[in-house]
Amino acid sequence: MLVRILRRLGAATAVATMLALATPLTADAAVPATIPLKITNSSGRGDAVYIYNLGTNLATGQQGWADAAGTFHAWPAGGNPPTPAPDASIAGPASGQSTTIRIPKFSGRIYFSYGQKLVFKLTTGGLVQPAVQNPTDPNRNILFNWSEYTLNDSGLWINSTQVDMFSAPYAVGVQRSDGSTASTGHLKSGGYTGFFNALRGQPGGWANLIQTRSDGTVLRALSPTYGIETGALPSTVMDDYINRVWSKYSSSTLTVTPFADQPNTKYYGRVSGNVMNFTNSSGAVVTTFQKPDAASIFGCYKYLDAPNDLVRGPISRTLCAGFNRSTLLVNPNQPDTTTANFYVDTVTNHYARKIHAQMADGKAYAFAFDDVGAQESLVNDGNPQQAYLTLDPLS
Structure with a gap:
């Protein structure tokens, strides 16, 4: 990989x-x-x-x-x-x-x-x-x-x-x-x-990511990670989507298959007590995620930290992609690689x-x-x- x-x-x-x-x-x-x-x-x-x-x-x-x-x-x-x-x-x-x-x-x-x-x-x-x-x-x-x-x-x-x-x-x-x-x-x-x-x-607030020079020259657009950090983008910008995801997987299962070359390696996520627990095929809990915020999603860190291991990191990478592309509600099997599903929700990473x-x-x-x-x-x-x-x- x-x-x-x-x-x-x-x-x-x-x-x-x-x-x-x-x-x-x-x-x-x-x-x-x-x-x-x-x-x-x-x-x-x-x-x-x-x-x-x-x-x-x-x-x-x-x-x-x-x-x-x-x-x-x-x-x-x-x-x-x-x-x-x-x-x-x-x-x-x-x-x-x-x-x-x-x-x-x-x-x-x-x-x-x-x-x-x-x-x-x-x-x-x-x-x-x-x-x-x-x-x-x-x-x-x-x-x-x-x-x-x-x-x-x-x-x-x-x-x-x-x-x-x-x-x-x-x-x-x-x-x-x-x-x-x-x-x-x-x-x-x-x-x-x-x-x-x-x-x-x-x-x-997405327009606030743009930085210009005093002469009017457009210099760049900050990523939403820095938009959240600097206050240019509201910290609540992803809340509606996050809440809908947490609600959906309180009563259904999110299946993550993190390795394309290992289709039998699957993890199963369910929300309980505001935490998403992932189990392996034996039913043992392998990692848990607190409800993320926009900073965690855009930066793929904090509540979606992704260590370089073979379990939490790959699951977190998949969740990060799913949140940024807003595919977690349209497909309970992740990662979703169907680009037609990407960024369709009104709440998404518009950057x-x-x-x-x-x-x-x-x-x-x-x-x-x-x-x-x-x-x-x-x-x-x-x-x-x-x-x-x-x-x-x-x-």
């Missing part, structure tokens, strides 16, 4: 360290120490572009950055208050141009910013990454985004993510050993402005709904476990020849 690991690093930001425990693939040849990443600027913008490759060196466990040649540099010790991090920026391509860098065996993020370098600082606990839900974050007025990737001995996994925010659009890709390529993350024509227009038209509607291939990482049912915007290969990052138009 492909495992996508999301963990919060510090109080300021949510960081996906993705796929460090990905299932090994059979590779045609050993994965080299570095592979090329071709970055193409199709944005149409005249701003300077800055690239950053930040993450964890998988050989040593050290956190740091890689330069354009793919050489790893460990972060120096930080301080309290935080001290400026070394300038890890790489000059990106001008509009209509491409730049190729090397990426090492890393699990981390490739950031890109327009017009300004990003501000990174170091605490005694490590790197402080941008947290634009904080109005005082120095990066709040910079247009930027990031991709997550893992390159290890089993291959490359690289994604287009909207788990934290929807911002400057981009796509990712990989060239396979046979010369073919796979890509994901492109928006439909007009999809960037289409998303923001759709979010503005969604009642209930995720509107992102998926604007993706050229329908795939996105609009919430943490959007990979349930293979709806994620991810490409991988066991013997990658080259990776791609394309900066798309903001239109």
Whole structure:
């Protein structure tokens, strides 16, 4: 099973360290120490572009950055208050141009910013990454985004993510050993402005997720996780749906089959005393869930925490997907992979709904476990020849 690991690093930001425990693939040849990443600027913008490759060196466990040649540099010790991090920026391509860098065996993020370098600082606990839900974050007025990737001995996994925010659009890709390529993350024509227009038209506070600069430039839409955290989105936004789910499964059973390749592994959920208890086929209780709230649903944590185990974590992932997509009432057998059932209820994750509607291939990482049912915007290969990052138009 492909495992996508999301963990919060510090109080300021949510960081996906993705796929460090990905299932090994059979590779045609050993994965080299570095592979090329071709970055193409199709944005149409005249701003300077800055690239950053930040993450964890998988050989040593050290956190740091890689330069354009793919050489790893460990972060120096930080301080309290935080001290400026070394300038890890790489000059990106001008509009209509491409730049190729090397990426090492890393699990981390490739950031890109327009017009300004990003501000990174170091605490005694490590790197402080941008947290634009904080109005005082120095990066709040910079247009930027990031991709997550893992390159290890089993291959490359690289994604287009909207788990934290929807911002400057981009796509990712990989060239396979046979010369073919796979890509994901492109928006439909007009999809960037289409998303923001759709979010503005969604009642209930969803328009408050949009952040703009003082000159009127649209910078991003925060994920509803941060919308709840900052008060931009009402904390009660999912209550009606949650109450209906809890009522339904007080008198009927929710069946979860968390592993597609293990159809006989099933867990059975029933609500009793405001708690959903899951039993195995022998009738033994294996885990319980308190009634979740919107923060738990959008963040896939808190009351829907998903440890990296073989029982609670997989059940929680399934519940998280079912709540975000609002499929738990239309199908008592989860996960529901019928996309026609997704986001149909009037109470749903409208941020995720509107992102998926604007993706050229329908795939996105609009919430943490959007990979349930293979709806994620991810490409991988066991013997990658080259990776791609394309900066798309903001239109």
